[in-house]
Amino acid sequence: MSIVTISSRYRIVIPRTVRERLGLKPGQQVQVLPFKGRVALIPLEPIEAARGFVRGIDTTVPREGDRT
Template identity: 50%
Template sequence: MDLTTVSPKYQVVIPKRVREQFGLAPGQQLQVLALPGRIELVPSQPPAALRGFLQGDNTFQREPDRL
């Protein structure tokens, strides 16, 4: 487990091992989730980064009146 300390300005440093594991870069945004008893930081991804994450053929059938 990695530990970090909250600075007097309420800043924290993400340990190097964690930054490398998640490929974090300077300036990258993180979502801050306040959950019961813990805080989670989730790397935010631009919509373009999600392109193609679903594999396989598109089997979605549109209704004829909604083309």
């Protein structure tokens, strides 16, 4: 467990072990969410990272006769 201190300008430094484990890079954005009295930092992935994540999904859907 790592402990960080909030600076007078409300900044924190994410410890190296956490940055390496999550693969965080300088300039990467994170979403900040208050959650049950805690602060959650969610790394945002570029939209390009989602490309092809539904490849192979079954898209056949029963349709009504008047729909095409």
